Amino acid sequence: MKILVCVKQISDTDDIVRIDASRAWIEYHEKTSFRMNRYDEYALEEALRIREKYPETSIDAISLGPARAVSTIRKALEMGADNGIHLLAEQNSFISPSEIATLIATVAKPKGYSLILAGVMAEDDMFCQTGQLVAAMLGLPCATSVIYQERFENGKTLYVEREIEGGQRECLHIDLPAVLTIQSGINRPRYPSLSNVLRARKQEILRLNIKDLRQPEPCECLACLSYPQTQLKGEFIQGSLENKARTLLRVLHQKALL
Amino acid sequence: MKAQIVIVAQHTSGQVDPVTYEVIACAQELGRKQNFASIVVVLGKKTRGLAQEIADTCGLEIIGIENEALEMYNAEAYRAALGEALMQLHPAYIVLPHTSMGYDLAAPLSIDLKAACITSVEAILTTDHAVSFQRSLFSGKIIAQIVPCKTPAVLTIQPGAWRAEKEKVTHTVEICITQMHLKPTSTKTICMKPSEHEGLDLNQADVIIAAGKGIGNEENLSLIFELAKIFPNSAVGSSRTVCDQGWLGYQHQIGSTGKTVAPKLYVAVGISGAIQHITGMKDSQVIVAINKDPNASIFSVAEYCIVEDLEAFIPALLDEYRQLKSGQK
Ligand SMILES: Cc1cc2nc3c(=O)[nH]c(=O)nc-3n(C[C@H](O)[C@H](O)[C@H](O)COP(=O)(O)OP(=O)(O)OC[C@H]3O[C@@H](n4cnc5c(N)ncnc54)[C@H](O)[C@@H]3O)c2cc1C
Numbered sequence: 001m002k003i004l005v006c007v008k009q010i011s012d013t014d015d016i017v018r019i020d021a022s023r024a025w026i027e028y029h030e031k032t033s034f035r036m037n038r039y040d041e042y043a044l045e046e047a048l049r050i051r052e053k054y055p056e057t058s059i060d061a062i063s064l065g066p067a068r069a070v071s072t073i074r075k076a077l078e079m080g081a082d083n084g085i086h087l088l089a090e091q092n093s094f095i096s097p098s099e100i101a102t103l104i105a106t107v108a109k110p111k112g113y114s115l116i117l118a119g120v121m122a123e124d125d126m127f128c129q130t131g132q133l134v135a136a137m138l139g140l141p142c143a144t145s146v147i148y149q150e151r152f153e154n155g156k157t158l159y160v161e162r163e164i165e166g167g168q169r170e171c172l173h174i175d176l177p178a179v180l181t182i183q184s185g186i187n188r189p190r191y192p193s194l195s196n197v198l199r200a201r202k203q204e205i206l207r208l209n210i211k212d213l214r215q216p217e218p219c220e221c222l223a224c225l226s227y228p229q230t231q232l233k234g235e236f237i238q239g240s241l242e243n244k245a246r247t248l249l250r251v252l253h254q255k256a257l258l
Numbered sequence: 259m260k261a262q263i264v265i266v267a268q269h270t271s272g273q274v275d276p277v278t279y280e281v282i283a284c285a286q287e288l289g290r291k292q293n294f295a296s297i298v299v300v301l302g303k304k305t306r307g308l309a310q311e312i313a314d315t316c317g318l319e320i321i322g323i324e325n326e327a328l329e330m331y332n333a334e335a336y337r338a339a340l341g342e343a344l345m346q347l348h349p350a351y352i353v354l355p356h357t358s359m360g361y362d363l364a365a366p367l368s369i370d371l372k373a374a375c376i377t378s379v380e381a382i383l384t385t386d387h388a389v390s391f392q393r394s395l396f397s398g399k400i401i402a403q404i405v406p407c408k409t410p411a412v413l414t415i416q417p418g419a420w421r422a423e424k425e426k427v428t429h430t431v432e433i434c435i436t437q438m439h440l441k442p443t444s445t446k447t448i449c450m451k452p453s454e455h456e457g458l459d460l461n462q463a464d465v466i467i468a469a470g471k472g473i474g475n476e477e478n479l480s481l482i483f484e485l486a487k488i489f490p491n492s493a494v495g496s497s498r499t500v501c502d503q504g505w506l507g508y509q510h511q512i513g514s515t516g517k518t519v520a521p522k523l524y525v526a527v528g529i530s531g532a533i534q535h536i537t538g539m540k541d542s543q544v545i546v547a548i549n550k551d552p553n554a555s556i557f558s559v560a561e562y563c564i565v566e567d568l569e570a571f572i573p574a575l576l577d578e579y580r581q582l583k584s585g586q587k
Pocket residue numbers: 013014120121145397469470471472473474496497498499500511512513514515516517527528529530531532533534535538548549550551554566567568569
């Protein structure tokens with residue numbers, strides 16, 4: 001069985017996020033740290049577990065992004081993916097989910113994957129669309145927010161649990177080939193082993209410039225970015241550490257909460 | 259029936275989900291701005307009761323689409339049924355809630371309809387020549403305005419972004435129920451399983467101290483439990499990430515896929531304030547947020563905001579508390 005895992009590189013969410021001068025996208029600086037989207041780590045780990053159970057499995061990891069995205073593909077190889085594919089987007093600019101999905105689907109189509117895994121959501125753009133779009137473009141069934149999956153003996157069908165609101169689960173049977181978008185908590189992603197780290201260092205990554213692929217037509221475009229105008233409901237408590245602690249205790253006491 | 263905006267209702271176990279009325283409120287706003295009429299589509303095995311309830315609450319025209327295969331939510335069956343209905347209605351917008359149903363369905367519908375797709379919309383902006391939709395990026399630190407470049411556009415609406423408007427409906431509302439023929443689906447919905455994360459009744463607590471990823475490691479949970487101890491009738495909650503890390507069990511998780519709580523006091527410690535977390539705690543009476551990042555979104559819902567490193571602040575708070583106590587004696 002051949003599995004494709006979509007891994008997106010994102011900037012660390014704790015960092016300060018700055019809008020560029022033209023308000024068109026995010027401006028990154030030397031200190032910005034980049035990492036793999038957390039949901040994609042879970043997706044990759046799920047693929048690795050499938051391969052442990054069915055050793056004939058091979059796993060490709062694909063990422064669309066600028067040159068720096070290679071480090072995220074490298075991380076996927078370190079965790080244990082067999083091959084890396086980099087769809088190079090030269091510019092650091094907004095690319096809509098429909099464009100990303102078109103490009104991923106174009107590359108995935110001739111490869112005949114039995115299973116395509118993505119994260120349920122990218123932590124930066126938070127669209128929750130890409131996996132579903134890839135599925136629809138390839139005419140494959142799709143289950144989102146998957147929190148459990150298991151393959152049946154026949155090798156053709158998956159038993160899948162989707163997590164829905166309140167933690168309930170929708171249980172379904174889905175035929176392969178299929179696309180799953182993975183929810184966090186489905187497993188515990190592993191740390192790379194030394195042998196995989198050494199292997200990944202030397203390994204070639206297939207690189208395709210998106211300019212050389214079929215140009216997707218954008219369905220939505222980004223007009224502009226802005227910072228939220230936080231209408232603070234409350235107040236920032238000021239002062240030294242001790243002062244803040246004292247003030248907080250006093251207001252909680254006044255409100256009879258303490 | 260003719261309408262430019264089609265709302266897809268969400269329901270569970272024969273009840274209309276409240277989020278449906280939020281989506282209707284959003285659609286009404288869009289309709290007022292563009293002079294468009296709205297219609298609600300309800301899919302199910304039996305839809306009369308649901309349709310009547312919606313009609314009585316908002317006064318919009320309703321289409322009920324019935325088939326055995328629509329008894330439980332099934333992406334394939336819903337997509338096929340909606341696809342067919344929408345081909346006939348030709349709407350400019352299809353609006354769904356941004357829920358596990360909405361984001362499951364929106365993208366494939368947009369492919370079927372050759373439509374634009376904009377998810378988790380929080381506001382509508384109109385200028386003379388264009389309509390754009392506002393949504394959050396980077397856990398709410400950035401706001402984006404997105405413009406659909408195609409018609410129709412499929413939208414999913416962030417729960418909590420619109421307030422449900424219930425009006426007194428005096429006119430008679432047209433309800434049209436049709437049986438739709440559907441091909442058998444290859445994806446089979448088997449059953450619904452209840453949440454496995456019961457066992458801790460967070461709703462009984464007056465005070466919830468909630469830990470986020472910002473606690474950094476499992477050892478720092480002791481700070482959270484110690485802080486909880488100074489409050490009578492308190493409990494410890496958490497963000498999903500803390501449970502995913504294995505630091506606390508999922509019975510502690512608060513948010514859209516965890517528990518919804520509304521205690522007298524909610525203290526969010528090292529929680530960024532992702533919308534999925536806020537959904538589960540925003541109705542708390544008093545919210546205190548402790549975070550070292552002054553731009554964290556959690557501060558927009560908090561009454562008392564403290565920008566500090568929790569590893570320094572919580573020990574200081576506990577110290578002050580002890581001093582106060584001993585001073586009182
Ligand atoms: C479909 C779906 C459903 C979801 N359901 C839920 C849900 O039910 N509940 C839920 O919580 N999440 C849910 N999530 C996840 C959600 O999107 C966020 O990823 C999650 O809430 C983030 O948790 P966090 O705030 O603990 O971590 P982070 O976002 O990593 O934030 C950590 C915060 O801690 C601060 N911090 C770091 N160090 C310190 C320090 N020393 N002192 C003080 N502050 C510090 C940082 O500034 C940051 O703001 C869901 C996501 C999806 C896609």
